Amino acid sequence: xxxxxxxxxxxxxxxxxxxxxxxxxxxxxxxxxxxxxxxxxxxxxxxxxxxxxxxxxxxxxxxxxxxxxxxxxxxxxxxxxxxxxxxxxxxxxxxxxxxxxxxxxxxxxxx
Amino acid sequence: xxxxxxxxxxxxxxxxxxxxxxxxxxxxxxxxxxxxxxxxxxxxxxxxxxxxxxxxxxxxxxxxxxxxxxxxxxxxxxxxxxxxxxxxxxxxxxxxxxxxxxxxxxxxxxxxxxxxxx
Numbered sequence: 001x002x003x004x005x006x007x008x009x010x011x012x013x014x015x016x017x018x019x020x021x022x023x024x025x026x027x028x029x030x031x032x033x034x035x036x037x038x039x040x041x042x043x044x045x046x047x048x049x050x051x052x053x054x055x056x057x058x059x060x061x062x063x064x065x066x067x068x069x070x071x072x073x074x075x076x077x078x079x080x081x082x083x084x085x086x087x088x089x090x091x092x093x094x095x096x097x098x099x100x101x102x103x104x105x106x107x108x109x110x111x
Numbered sequence: 112x113x114x115x116x117x118x119x120x121x122x123x124x125x126x127x128x129x130x131x132x133x134x135x136x137x138x139x140x141x142x143x144x145x146x147x148x149x150x151x152x153x154x155x156x157x158x159x160x161x162x163x164x165x166x167x168x169x170x171x172x173x174x175x176x177x178x179x180x181x182x183x184x185x186x187x188x189x190x191x192x193x194x195x196x197x198x199x200x201x202x203x204x205x206x207x208x209x210x211x212x213x214x215x216x217x218x219x220x221x222x223x224x225x226x227x228x229x
Contacts, residue, residue: 047221102158104155105155
């Protein structure tokens with residue numbers, strides 16, 4: 001299976017400051033069809049995961065534009081331009097190019 | 112509004128069985144692949160099983176093959192997971208999720224807790 005490795009695992013951020021989460025895969029996530037199926041999810045305490053970004057950089061409906069995704073091949077990043085209090089939670093990357101696998105999660109908290 | 116509501120979780124002894132259900136509304140259930148994903152504190156999020164629109168294709172993670180069966184009733188907009196021969200390591204919160212393709216999981220239920228313990 002493809003191993004997804006996130007860093008950091010803990011991310012304390014000051015309100016209004018940027019944040020960045022890295023996700024690396026053990027194999028290329030480029031599918032035979034040319035697309036890259038890398039998604040980002042956020043899970044708030046006591047809630048189910050919510051998809052934020054699909055196919056590397058496509059923001060889902062209702063997701064603020066301070067969230068952006070980038071990357072290619074095996075190296076991907078989720079950026080938050082200015083962290084707000086509502087952004088607290090666990091962030092997961094997940095690939096669907098191969099048998100689906102998730103990263104171990106990054107806990108974003110406010111300093 | 113899209114809603115996925117799981118039920119059927121609970122406490123069961125090792126070797127026992129449970130049947131999870133997921134009631135769906137807000138989208139055309141019969142047009143979509145559906146999946147089960149579970150979450151444990153130790154292993155995090157793990158894809159368990161999925162099924163295509165008419166049930167002719169089913170995929171399972173190796174650890175549940177032969178023990179779990181995914182099924183659906185398109186007339187009742189419902190997804191199921193029959194879990195037999197349960198083990199302690201199956202203890203998790205089980206989520207159902209819509210899969211619009213390539214496991215993109217765009218909508219999730221709130222989850223149902225399964226605890227396997229004597």
